[in-house]
Amino acid sequence: MIQILQRLNGLIYFLKGNHDKAVKKPEPSAYFQWMKDYYELPIQDKEIDIKHKIVLCHYPFRSWNKSFHGSYSLHGHVHGVFKEENKNILRHDVGVDNNGFTPISLKQVYDIMNKKNWMNNRNERERK
Numbered sequence: 001m002i003q004i005l006q007r008l009n010g011l012i013y014f015l016k017g018n019h020d021k022a023v024k025k026p027e028p029s030a031y032f033q034w035m036k037d038y039y040e041l042p043i044q045d046k047e048i049d050i051k052h053k054i055v056l057c058h059y060p061f062r063s064w065n066k067s068f069h070g071s072y073s074l075h076g077h078v079h080g081v082f083k084e085e086n087k088n089i090l091r092h093d094v095g096v097d098n099n100g101f102t103p104i105s106l107k108q109v110y111d112i113m114n115k116k117n118w119m120n121n122r123n124e125r126e127r128k
Helices: 002-007 106-114 118-127
Strands: 013-015 034-036 038-045 050-057 072-075 091-093
Touching: 072 106, 091 106
Parallel strands: 013 034, 050 072, 072 091
Antiparallel strands: 038 050
16 A cells, blocks of 8 residues: 555545555554545635535435535445435545546536535425
8 A cells, every 4th residue: 555655646635434444553644634534625616616515434424514505425435336315415426436437526526416406305305
């Protein structure tokens, strides 16, 4: 793993998953800005005119902080086989095996989420 980390560019933030028990501090942490199980990422992207919150975790959530107010949940763990019971939920499996075996950009995340009709989903829930 160290050989791969030495070849990467930029700042690296490590979101731990169920197979990362072997990743221990202090050695690998020298390569990471942080190592966490869960993170709420505030986004303010002037290039695509977005101010948003994204909840990051290795595991998919059914509900997450601000999920009924438009925040996104990005996760891995399910290797592209997770079947959404609701196609309009603002959640996406960002694992490479769900995205053509390549990482996806923030713009791609927004494009995916903008195709979802989450407000109708929210209004339907509030009527029940």
